[in-house]
Amino acid sequence: MPMKKITSITLFLLLVNVACRKENALDNPAPASSRGDTLTLNSAKQWYQNAERKIRSSGNTSSIDHGKWDPEWIKASSHQKASGNYWLIPLKGQAKMSGYRAGYRKLAFYRLASGEISAYIFEIVPDLLSLQKGEHAGLDHFTGRVFVYDLDYHLISGIVLANGKATGEIRRTPKGTKNNSLTTNLVRVIETCTWYQSSYTNAEGELVIYSEKICSYTTVQDNPPSLPDGFGSVPVTGGGGGGNLPPATPPPPTSNLPGEKGTKVKPNELMNCFDNIPDAGATMKVTVYVQEPFPGTEFNIGPNSVGHTAIGLTKSNGSSSVTQVLGYYPSTTRAAFGGSSKIVNNGGDLNFDVSITYTINAASFKKIMNYIANPPSTYDMLKFNCTTFVDIACLKGGIDLPSSFNFVGPSGPGGSPMVMCPAGLGKSIREQNTNNVNKKGGTTPNSNGPCNKAA
Secondary structure: OOOOOOOOOEHHHHHHHHHOOOOHHHOOOOOEOOOOOOOOHHHHHHHHHHHHHHHHHOOOOOOOOHHHOOOOHHHOEEEEOOOOEEEEEEEOOOEEEOOEEEOEEEEEEEEEOOOOEEEEEEEEEEOHHHHHOOOOOEHHHOOEEEEEEOOOOOEEEEEEEEOOEEEEEEEEOOOOOOOOEEOOOOOOOOOOEEEEEEEEEOOOOOEEEEEEEEOOOOOOOOOOOEOOOOOOEOOOOOOOOOOOOOOOOOOOOOOOOOOOOOOEEOHHHHHHHHHHOOOOOOEEEEEEEEEOOOOOOOOOOEOOEOOEEEEEEEEEEOOEEEEEEEEEEEOOHHHHEEEEEEEEEOOOOOEEOEEEEEEEOHHHHHHHHHHHHOOOOEEEOOOEOHHHHHHHHHHHOOOOOOOOEEEOOOOOOOOOOEEEOHHHHHHHHHOOOOOOEEOOOEEOOOOOOOOOOOO
16 A cells, blocks of 8 residues: 655655664653754764773673774764754765675764753665675665664664665664564655565674665655755775775675586587487486575675576486586676676585475476577676576576565565576575475585587
8 A cells, every 4th residue: 555755854864763662761751852963073072981991880681892993983964954053073984795895884963852962873784686796876766775774883774775765674683583574764765675685794793683665666756855965975996985094995706606617608509418318318408506605694795705506417328428517608708797798617516595496397497498598698787697697598498496586685676586596496496395305405516517519
């Protein structure tokens, strides 16, 4: 059903209002001051120092060492809002997405209606795929996530943005809750949104499991929430909001795909080998191997980069047997988001997490061979990748693989849609309870390599 339309409100106020619904000390605080009181930097600094002392003297068991944050007061900036002002102060430390340092964080100070000062920490993390594409945009075109923490670094809330548009919100994952269907109060939508569990490593090096609401929209609000002035640009290869931060780790190469360094082959030469074994009396099998980005999860990026999907063909007849395991890749780093493709021998060196095997007849096997022998010449990580290639190859032989669709990057207006990818296929294979599924993983069998056709 349609949601309420939000107009003339900044992201700062939106997040503060959401954040003020947190538990414990911030239960039901008063709204932002309407008196227009000016908050001075000295007042904010004194309040913060007193808050630090109270945290230390309270015997708080938090592992956070506030002293290491070292707010860069000299770089503080004041910004006006509907009533009064707020301050943004760069704070040292950066989050990590899949082991890569990215984004920055800032302290935000403002007054409550009571006149009291309050503060939150904003941790801004760009979408890793955006970094891979080399995007370095201001936050009016930002794609990624903004997390909101209290001063004990407890996650309170957050927002998901795609090309500067608010497309969803973030919340602490309720215990015992899984994939609750909820509606969004951030944008005007037609369809119901769904919560998904995700994770990242915050600037304190802690693994944070959070819930993220992803929505599909047919319409959006005319005046979406905007980010406040002062957040600056998203750091890609240099420091950012933290001032004296070390340079951000360069974004992961788009070409660091599992198994891509294997031998580049001419697929028709490998398919020729199967013609050396007669069809009559032969057994033909097709196996799909998936190395998940973050094994056992739906995360699209993880220790195994974006993961990989390979296809293995085996034809056996008596004592003769031929196996070929192949993968579809971009030909170069720059080709990952739209460029030429290549086929690589994935036999013997690809560590897969799940696989699924099908036994088919000679006619179906031949159709798959023909497709692999003449692969599409263009690779695109979002539009036509390794998983897409394998899915279509299987369809040529009448094999309907489990769904491989998954969200890639923040979705919604301007965001990425659901696409075929290793994370999606791996998840679907794990959900199968059939004898042709291997959920224990392993290493792909060796390929026979190229050979001539039978005389």
